[in-house]
């Protein structure tokens with residue numbers, strides 16, 4: 001059977017390792033890269049190397065940044081008394097897209113998952129507790145996903161934080177905006193009922 005020339009096989013092999021990329025997509029991408037001008041390919045390669053060399057975690061909130069502190073931690077208009085705890089940097093970006101939240105963040109870098117061997121001491125929990133021990137913080141909003149792991153992580157954090165005398169809140173979850181009761185699945189409806197609020 002005919003094989004790709006070694007450098008091409010190597011590229012296909014590397015691309016296949018990327019999340020969500022199967023052998024077919026890897027081949028398509030490799031042939032695309034073969035066709036584009038060398039300059040364009042170099043820009044892509046440089047961009048990959050640049051994020052590897054320059055992006056690291058914010059010293060305070062563990063968001064991704066190319067500085068010592070991230071843009072949000074450096075912003076004096078953000079309220080440091082409220083800390084929103086998220087699992088991943090992409091969740092932080094989702095919260096920011098609301099344009100509603102003006103507090104600060106803490107990125108856990110994952111959720112507790114015994115099945116995947118992710119234990120609390122592998123997350124940025126210690127660092128969160130250290131931040132909470134500095135005066136000025138009054139509320140922690142736990143914004144982990146409403147999945148089994150996200151809920152377990154939220155409960156774990158609430159148990160640690162409440163004794164510190166801080167307000168611990170959880171993002172409400174339930175019916176989607178514009179949704180209809182009739183179409184909601186049972187778990188969503190139960191959660192909407194549990195998280196109901198006064199009118």
Ligand SMILES: [Zn+2]
Nearest residue numbers: 058061070073
């Ligand atoms: Zn930060």
